[in-house]
Amino acid sequence: MSNNAPPTDGSLSSRPMRVFESHYSGLDTWSSPFNYRLLRAGHIAASADYRIERERAPGHEFIFCLDGVGHVRVGGTVHRVEPGRLAWIPVQRPHAHFADPVTPWEILWLRMDGANLNRLETALAVEADPIFAFTDATAIQELMRDALRQISSHSMQAAAATERIAATLVEKLTESRSSHLLDPVEASHRGLARLMREVRTHYTETWTVDRFAETCRVSKSHLFRLFKYGFGQTPHNWLRGYRLSQAKRLLVETDETVAAVALAVGYDDPLHFSRDFRKNVGVSPRQFRTLER
Numbered sequence: 001m002s003n004n005a006p007p008t009d010g011s012l013s014s015r016p017m018r019v020f021e022s023h024y025s026g027l028d029t030w031s032s033p034f035n036y037r038l039l040r041a042g043h044i045a046a047s048a049d050y051r052i053e054r055e056r057a058p059g060h061e062f063i064f065c066l067d068g069v070g071h072v073r074v075g076g077t078v079h080r081v082e083p084g085r086l087a088w089i090p091v092q093r094p095h096a097h098f099a100d101p102v103t104p105w106e107i108l109w110l111r112m113d114g115a116n117l118n119r120l121e122t123a124l125a126v127e128a129d130p131i132f133a134f135t136d137a138t139a140i141q142e143l144m145r146d147a148l149r150q151i152s153s154h155s156m157q158a159a160a161a162t163e164r165i166a167a168t169l170v171e172k173l174t175e176s177r178s179s180h181l182l183d184p185v186e187a188s189h190r191g192l193a194r195l196m197r198e199v200r201t202h203y204t205e206t207w208t209v210d211r212f213a214e215t216c217r218v219s220k221s222h223l224f225r226l227f228k229y230g231f232g233q234t235p236h237n238w239l240r241g242y243r244l245s246q247a248k249r250l251l252v253e254t255d256e257t258v259a260a261v262a263l264a265v266g267y268d269d270p271l272h273f274s275r276d277f278r279k280n281v282g283v284s285p286r287q288f289r290t291l292e293r
Contacts, residue, residue, distance in 0.1 A: 007142070015104070017047040023151045025159075027067045034159055036114035036166035041144075041151045045106040046070070051098035056092040059113035062169065064144050070105035074099040075127040081105065084137035088130045090121055108144035110151075110175065111167060120170060120264055123232025124177050191217040192226050203242055204266035209235065243267070244280055251289040259287045 020043040035187065038060050046051075046068075053073075063072065064086045072079050072087040073096040081087045089095050099105050122128075134140055147165050150158040185284070195216040212235045213223045227235050243265040250261045262273035277285050 015047060017050060018045040020044065021148055023148065025151055034163050035116060036112055036162050038147060038151050038162040039111045039113055041110040041148045043108050043148060044105040046099035048099060048101045048104050050104060051096065053093050053096040054091065059111045059186050060117045061089040061091045061109060061111045062085045063089065063097060063109045064140055066106040066108060066141065068099060068103045068105035069100035070107065071100065072130060074130045078160060079131050081131060084134070086128050086132045086140055088132065090126060108141065108148070110144060110147045114166065124173065125228060132173055134176050135174060140172060199239060200242070203239065203246070204264070207239055240276060244277060247277065247285070248288065251285055252292045261285065
């Protein structure tokens, strides 16, 4: 392992703990004007008895395994973390992470906070599966090292850079989970891709749960699981969002009445459309048209 002298007996299990870097943010994070706050970051080579177990801590912890093996406990279940994998631990709830006693891990880690992380955690089903694999693990390693460089400077510029780091990490995590979801080895996942094509082509038509499941060629329970993991919502909520996105385009690009736009995107009742639009967009269809033109 780099920067670490080998133990005298040749065994990783006997090496001492090495802390290469460990930083807290030096800024008043709670008054930060940014969406994400980088709270802590570090780089360690763990000893065999390394173990962290807590009831709660602020934010979300992300641990990238450089070498060796580690384990994390999330939601009462223990998961193995191998080199090139990242573990997402929602540390506001009871959790633990610890080194494998035979091949203890070397890790880069950061703790970050932000309301969007709570929503993304639910959408990506982190509690059920907190381990992420990547097609390019080197990019994740560099992202973690960038976080270390930024937090050690204790500057407002570094706090702003956290936005970029967080956005890139969120993109990589979502990409990782989506790639796994649409793995062609799973016939049901191919079915989901087919379903998406059908819905986008026929989104104005009536879509029942039965029709969703039949088109996807999965059971209803499997259908809802796929949508939860892939989109963080139910099939009908996804369809509503797609219809409203098309309605926004028509409101801006055409002079059709609100009632005509409602019918064009699959709503039989213009009042229902207006209520849905205001609830999800925050303004009425007419107000949206005025603001966007």
